Structure formats: structure tokens, C-alpha cells
Amino acid sequence: MPELHIYDVLRRPVVTEKSNRQAEAGQYVFEVARSANKIQIREAIEVLFEVKVAKVNTMVMPAKRGRRGRNWYVRSREWKKAIVTLAEGKIELFNV
Amino acid sequence: MNIQTERLDNHIARLTVEIDAERLEKAKQTAARKLSGRVNIPGFRKGKAPYRILVNYVGEAAVIEEAVEVLGNDIYKEALEGSKVDPYGPGSLEDFKLIPNPTFIFTVPLQPEVHLGAYRDIRMEFSVPPVEDAAVDSALKALQNEHAVVEESARPVEVGNRVTVDIHSHFVGDPAEGQEGGKDGEEVLHQHDAQINLDPSDEPIAPGFIEALLGTNKDEEKEFQLTFPDDKQKYEEMAGRKVEFHVTVKKIENVTLPALNDDFAARITANEEKPLTLLELRMRTREELGQMAESRAKSAYAQRVLDKIVEGATVAFPEAMVEDQIEDMLEGLDRNLRQQGVTLKDYMQITKKTRQDLGKDYRETAINMLRRSLVLRQVLHEEGLEVTDTQINAEVERMLSAFGEQREMYRQFLTRPEMLSGMRNDLLQQQTLERIGAIARGEAPEKGAPVPADEPVASLEDSAPVVSENAPAASE
Numbered sequence: 301m302p303e304l305h306i307y308d309v310l311r312r313p314v315v316t317e318k319s320n321r322q323a324e325a326g327q328y329v330f331e332v333a334r335s336a337n338k339i340q341i342r343e344a345i346e347v348l349f350e351v352k353v354a355k356v357n358t359m360v361m362p363a364k365r366g367r368r369g370r371n372w373y374v375r376s377r378e379w380k381k382a383i384v385t386l387a388e389g390k391i392e393l394f395n396v
Numbered sequence: 397m398n399i400q401t402e403r404l405d406n407h408i409a410r411l412t413v414e415i416d417a418e419r420l421e422k423a424k425q426t427a428a429r430k431l432s433g434r435v436n437i438p439g440f441r442k443g444k445a446p447y448r449i450l451v452n453y454v455g456e457a458a459v460i461e462e463a464v465e466v467l468g469n470d471i472y473k474e475a476l477e478g479s480k481v482d483p484y485g486p487g488s489l490e491d492f493k494l495i496p497n498p499t500f501i502f503t504v505p506l507q508p509e510v511h512l513g514a515y516r517d518i519r520m521e522f523s524v525p526p527v528e529d530a531a532v533d534s535a536l537k538a539l540q541n542e543h544a545v546v547e548e549s550a551r552p553v554e555v556g557n558r559v560t561v562d563i564h565s566h567f568v569g570d571p572a573e574g575q576e577g578g579k580d581g582e583e584v585l586h587q588h589d590a591q592i593n594l595d596p597s598d599e600p601i602a603p604g605f606i607e608a609l610l611g612t613n614k615d616e617e618k619e620f621q622l623t624f625p626d627d628k629q630k631y632e633e634m635a636g637r638k639v640e641f642h643v644t645v646k647k648i649e650n651v652t653l654p655a656l657n658d659d660f661a662a663r664i665t666a667n668e669e670k671p672l673t674l675l676e677l678r679m680r681t682r683e684e685l686g687q688m689a690e691s692r693a694k695s696a697y698a699q700r701v702l703d704k705i706v707e708g709a710t711v712a713f714p715e716a717m718v719e720d721q722i723e724d725m726l727e728g729l730d731r732n733l734r735q736q737g738v739t740l741k742d743y744m745q746i747t748k749k750t751r752q753d754l755g756k757d758y759r760e761t762a763i764n765m766l767r768r769s770l771v772l773r774q775v776l777h778e779e780g781l782e783v784t785d786t787q788i789n790a791e792v793e794r795m796l797s798a799f800g801e802q803r804e805m806y807r808q809f810l811t812r813p814e815m816l817s818g819m820r821n822d823l824l825q826q827q828t829l830e831r832i833g834a835i836a837r838g839e840a841p842e843k844g845a846p847v848p849a850d851e852p853v854a855s856l857e858d859s860a861p862v863v864s865e866n867a868p869a870a871s872e
Contacts, residue, residue, distance in 0.1 A: 316439030320446060 309336045309344035313393050314381065322383065328391050332358070332382045341382050351389030358382045397471075401479040404503070407714040410490070411502040413475045420463060420498040427462035464492050464500075471500050482507040485716045505714030510774035513708040520701055520836045524693045527685045535681050536656060543664060545652040552611045553648055557594050559609065560647035563587045568621060568638040584639050589646065602631070602639075609643065617644045698829040701836040706771045713766060721762040722755045729754075776828045783823045791819055 311331040313319075319329035332341055338356040345353050363378040398414040425447065432450050433443040440449070451459055468489050476483060487504035546558065553559060565584045578584065585601070594606045601622075608620040619642050626636035654660045662671035672680065730740040744750065749757075792810050796803045809815065834840040 314439075315449065317441060317444050319439075320449070 304333060304336055304340055306344040306347055309333055309340050326386045328384045330382050332380050334380050345384050349391045352387040354385045354387035356382055356384050399475050399478045401481060407506050407712045409481045409504045409506055411475045411479055411504060413471055413500040414497045417498060423463040423467045424459055427466050428459055431459060431462050472502055484714055505716040508713035508717060508770050510770050511710045512774055515705045516835055518701060518704050518836050519838055522697050522837050524690045527682050527689060531685055532678060532682050535685060539664060540653045543654050546649050549648045549650045552613050553609050555594055555596055555606060558591060558649040558651045559594060559645055560589055560591050562644040563590055564642045565639050568640050612645050614645055614648055617642060694833055698833040701832045702768060706767050709771050711767050711770050717766060718762055721766045722758050725758050725762055726754060772828055775832060776824055779831055781827050781831060783820050787823060788816060788819055791823060
């Protein structure tokens with residue numbers, strides 16, 4: 301398996317009411333590559349945003365499924381969410 | 397806050413209001429909160445998105461726009477108070493500038509200003525036309541007609557009959573070159589069940605019409621051609637044209653006029669205290685006609701004087717007032733049309749005019765009416781005329797006296813506040829018109845002199861219906 305480049309680790313910032321509240325406490329939420337691990341995420345954040353990361357929590361958000369009659373279909377794919385707690389610094393991307 | 401007031405042409409003021417940046421900032425926050433309640437931002441419930449995210453999402457301009465709207469009303473109010481202009485109607489926000497300081501520019505239509513000029517020096521000749529004998533005669537004739545004995549006749553049409561006919565008619569031949577009017581075959585008169593008195597002294601429709609109908613039986617149709625005399629005033633577009641008539645006689649009636657004598661006079665005044673003789677009836681009719689002529693002359697005179705005053709006055713008013721006036725007039729037109737079962741919309745379709753076109757048509761009249769009513773109001777003001785409650789009560793009683801039995805029911809209707817205030821306005825207008833007349837005849841009391849308490853009411857009662865008929869329809 302080819303190595304995951306740091307630019308491929310982070311997919312998008314998650315901007316919601318909840319993530320917004322977490323950002324105020326220095327926790328930033330991203331969608332990350334399904335195959336990225338915590339070490340790769342830490343490295344990517346530190347390099348791209350020039351901040352110091354204290355810890356990374358990850359989780360796989362389950363796909364949302366719907367059903368039409370007997371058939372199941374995927375409403376939204378499963379994705380990996382990372383909550384990055386910074387030791388110092390700020391990520392301007394979130395505008396807070 | 398820094399307010400500058402400029403007066404523009406058209407009686408409009410421009411207010412330039414500069415406010416602190418801080419205030420705008422605050423307003424933007426409020427505006428953002430309002431906006432976020434309306435805008436759906438993914439990831440956030442309505443009203444929960446923070447300021448920065450909202451700005452990113454909808455853009456700064458939208459927020460400022462909202463903020464200007466939020467602030468506008470308050471600022472406008474403060475600016476009006478601060479600048480002491482007297483607005484006629486709602487102002488409008490003309491422009492908003494952010495740089496260098498947040499600045500609102502409002503335009504405000506101003507209250508009209510009227511300078512009457514030397515209206516108290518106006519003198520005009522006043523005369524009441526004398527009552528002609530012919531007028532008395534025709535009034536009596538009308539009375540005769542009213543009390544005529546009508547019976548159906550089995551004989552063919554004779555002179556003096558009253559006939560009920562269906563008339564169809566059309567032009568024969570095109571109009572002469574350069575003349576307007578209907579073409580060959582175009583319909584002229586089309587009427588069903590028209591009642592016509594075949595009175596040779598007052599020829600109906602066109603000369604020769606009676607003659608053509610003579611001898612026709614009931615339910616018989618008659619065709620004939622008549623040429624209208626070349627009299628544009630009387631016959632308008634029919635003048636000098638040949639017209640073919642198809643007339644079906646549906647009913648023939650003998651009309652027997654009662655003889656003009658003392659008996660007749662006594663009969664029609666039978667339910668009065670003392671029945672009159674013919675001579676007395678004649679005298680009374682003459683007197684009534686005289687009164688009518690006088691009050692008509694008076695009101696026409698007052699209108700003439702008002703014209704003169706308007707001529708000498710300088711009146712300034714904002715465009716918005718003209719628009720309002722036009723709007724009022726169109727509403728009135730709509731009401732009139734509705735009584736005939738047409739709405740303004742239909743009317744516009746029929747005449748192929750838009751509201752703007754109509755507005756343009758009415759514009760000049762509207763301006764004239766506006767000037768008159770403004771001048772009238774100013775005269776009212778300067779003369780210090782007032783209507784007392786006693787006068788209004790008297791007017792109410794006068795109107796009620798016509799109702800008899802149901803008067804208590806109508807009293808409730810008439811004493812509603814809006815009716816009373818309308819009545820007050822009418823009375824004021826009448827008084828003002830009378831005063832104007834008095835001024836021009838040189839009979840007016842000194843300015844500021846108290847109005848004699850009972851005199852105006854008495855004179856109002858005689859002339860009220862006529863004056864209000866001819867008074868300009870303009871009201872406040």
C-alpha cells in the first residue's frame with residue numbers, strides 16, 4: 301500500500317454547531333482519510349497549520365442507510381472523524 | 397450623530413445623517429442574528445450560526461443591508477427630530493454610504509406651504525340671474541307631467557302620445573371628408589323599451605321623428621330615414637348625417653295633462669296646511685327657483701373667487717402629495733365603476749390603459765385640485781373658522797329630519813365618529829367657501845372676528861345641497 305501523503309490525510313473541516321463549540325475550546329474537527337491513523341493526522345495538522353497538537357481522537361462515523369421496500373441503500377458513506385486538541389496555537393480555518 | 401439638511405426643488409428635503417461606526421457594528425450584530433433565523437446554513441440550526449460563519453455564508457453586503465434596514469427607521473426618526481423638518485409623508489432612504497463614515501441619505505417630502513397673497517383684497521362682482529318666466533313655466537309643466545293621467549290607447553300613434561318603442565338605427569353613408577364619426581352602417585342609437593313623449597314643442601331624437609311614427613299601430617315596425625340638422629352642439633357626431641331607423645312600437649299611451657288652474661294647484665298642495673291657488677303656486681315656484689338660482693350663483697361665485705385666490709397664491713407641495721391625490725382619484729373612479737358593475741381593472745383593459753397612463757391623464761386635474769384644497773385649507777386656517785358641536789348637531793338633525801320613522805336608527809349611523817368628522821370637514825369647507833364669497837363681496841367681518849353663532853348654520857341649511865354638489869371633490 302502506498303504511503304498516505306500528508307495532503308491526502310485531511311479531507312475537510314467539519315463546520316457544525318457542535319464543532320463550532322468545540323473549536324472555542326481548542327478542539328478542531330476534521331473529516332480525514334479512512335486509512336489515516338492518529339500519528340499521520342497529528343503530523344498533517346502540525347505541518348499544515350503550524351500548531352502544536354496535544355491529542356487526536358478518531359472515530360468512524362457510521363454510514364446512514366435508508367430502505368426502499370426490500371432494498372437497502374446508502375444515504376451517506378461512512379467516514380472517519382478526527383477531533384484534534386491543540387496544545388497551543390489556533391487554526392484560522394474555523395474563523396473563530 | 398451629525399445631521400445635515402438640504403432643501404431640494406419639488407418641496408423635498410434631503411437629510412444626510414452620519415452615524416458612528418460603532419453603532420453600525422452593533423446593528424450588524426443584531427442584523428446577523430435576525431438573518432441567521434432566516435437563512436439555512438448546513439450544520440447549524442436556524443438562528444444558531446455564529447456571526448463569522450454567517451458572514452462567510454451570506455456575505456458581508458447582505459448583513460450590512462439588513463443592518464441598514466434595522467437602523468434606518470430609528471435613524472430616520474432621530475434625524476427628523478434633530479433636523480426639525482416637517483414631513484408630509486414617509487421619507488425614503490436614498491443612499492447609504494459606508495465610507496468614510498456610515499452615512500444615511502434620506503429624502504423627505506415636506507408639508508405643503510401656502511402663501512395666500514392679498515386674498516382679502518379680492519373683489520368680484522356678484523349677481524344672481526333673475527328667474528325667467530319660461531323657467532317657471534317649465535317647472536309648472538314638469539308638475540303637470542308628474543300628475544298627468546296616462547291611459548293606454550288602442551288607436552294608431554298620434555301627436556302628444558307617449559310611446560314605448562324599440563329603436564335600432566345606423567348611419568347611411570360615410571362621414572364627410574375630414575369629419576369624424578361613424579362609418580356607413582355603424583350603429584347610432586340602440587335602445588329597447590324607450591319611453592318617448594311625442595311632444596312637437598320639444599322634438600325627440602330628430603326633427604321628423606314624430607311625423608314618421610304617426611299612424612303606426614301597436615306592435616308594428618316602421619322603417620324610415622332622417623337627416624339630422626347640421627347642429628354640432630345639439631347633435632354632436634350625428635349632426636348633418638343621414639340615419640336609418642327601425643322602430644317597433646310596443647305601447648301607445650294617451651297622456652292627458654291636468655289643466656293649469658286653481659284646482660290643480662289646490663290638488664297638488666292638498667296635504668299642506670293651506671292649499672294654494674294657482675297664482676300662489678306660481679309665486680312659490682318662482683321663489684324656490686330664485687333661491688336655487690341664488691345658492692347656485694353663490695357657490696359658482698365662491699368657486700370663481702377661489703380660482704382667483706389660487707391664482708394669487710404661491711403653493712408648494714411635494715410630488716408625493718400629487719401621487720396621493722391621483723391615488724385618491726383613481727380610487728374614486730374605481731368606486732364609481734363598481735357601481736356600474738365594472739372594476740378598475742376591466743376599465744383599464746377596455747380603454748387599453750395602464751395605471752400609469754391613467755395617472756398621467758389625471759395628473760393635471762390632480763394638481764389643480766390639490767392647489768385648490770390647499771389654498772382652501774389655508775384660508776380656513778387664516779380666517780380662523782371653526783365648526784362648533786352645536787352646528788354639527790344641527791346638521792345631524794337636519795339630515796335626520798328626512799328619515800321620519802327610522803330616524804333613531806340613522807342617528808346611530810350618523811353619529812359615528814368618522815361620519816361626524818366627515819361632516820365637520822364638509823361644514824368647514826362650506827363655511828370657508830361662504831367666507832371667500834363674503835370677502836369678495838366686501839361683506840366679510842374683520843379677520844379673527846367671532847363667527848355669529850346662528851347665522852352660518854341658517855345659511856348652510858338653504859344652500860347645503862347645492863354647495864356640496866359644486867364644491868371640489870378634494871378633501872383632506
